[in-house]
Amino acid sequence: xxxxxxxxxxxxxxxxxxxxxxxxxxxxxxxxxxxxxxxxxxxxxxxxxxxxxxxxxxxxxxxxxxxxxxxxxxxxxxxxxxxxxxxxxxxxxxxxxxxxxxxxxxxxxxxxxxxxxxxxxxxx
Numbered sequence: 001x002x003x004x005x006x007x008x009x010x011x012x013x014x015x016x017x018x019x020x021x022x023x024x025x026x027x028x029x030x031x032x033x034x035x036x037x038x039x040x041x042x043x044x045x046x047x048x049x050x051x052x053x054x055x056x057x058x059x060x061x062x063x064x065x066x067x068x069x070x071x072x073x074x075x076x077x078x079x080x081x082x083x084x085x086x087x088x089x090x091x092x093x094x095x096x097x098x099x100x101x102x103x104x105x106x107x108x109x110x111x112x113x114x115x116x117x118x119x120x121x122x123x124x
Contacts, residue, residue, distance in 0.1 A: 005121055008048050009033040010041065010067070011056035011082075020054070023110050024117075041067060045074050052121055056082040056106075078120040082106055 007029050011017050017033040024031045032048045034041065045053070053071055071079055083103035104116060 004030070005052070006030045006032065006048060006050045007117070008045065008050035008053045009056070010053060011035065013056065016056055020110075020113070023114070027114060029117075037067065038070070042070055042074060045071060050075070050077060052078045052080060052117060054080045054082065054117075078123070080104065080116060080120060082108075 007024055009017055009020055009024075009031060011020075011033070012035055014035075017035070021031045021033050032044070032050070034044045036044050053075070055067060055071070068079065068081070081103040083105055104112065
């Protein structure tokens with residue numbers, strides 16, 4: 001994979017950020033991780049200009065929907081949503097605001113995650 005592909009990982013979970021970040025770097029991606037939200041997240045997006053954003057934020061609180069709409073307002077690149085089991089409403093909400101993929105349901109393996117990432121990035 002090309003080292004010029006930049007992935008922004010947005011999550012409130014330090015463990016998730018560390019594990020996913022390290023594994024993506026091993027796959028030769030440039031990785032930026034953040035816990036930022038709202039205006040700070042928009043600043044990070046503008047600075048990073050990612051080829052793909054992984055958004056690991058619960059949508060149930062509507063904060064994730066706000067973030068998704070904000071990201072979509074700045075970038076037209078793929079957004080990968082991660083959701084928890086049983087959050088079926090997340091799928092409908094996510095697709096209704098033009099996310100590029102159906103939410104992946106956690107827990108997922110890294111192999112599943114990287115396969116989806118590679119698939120999304122190969123389209124862009």
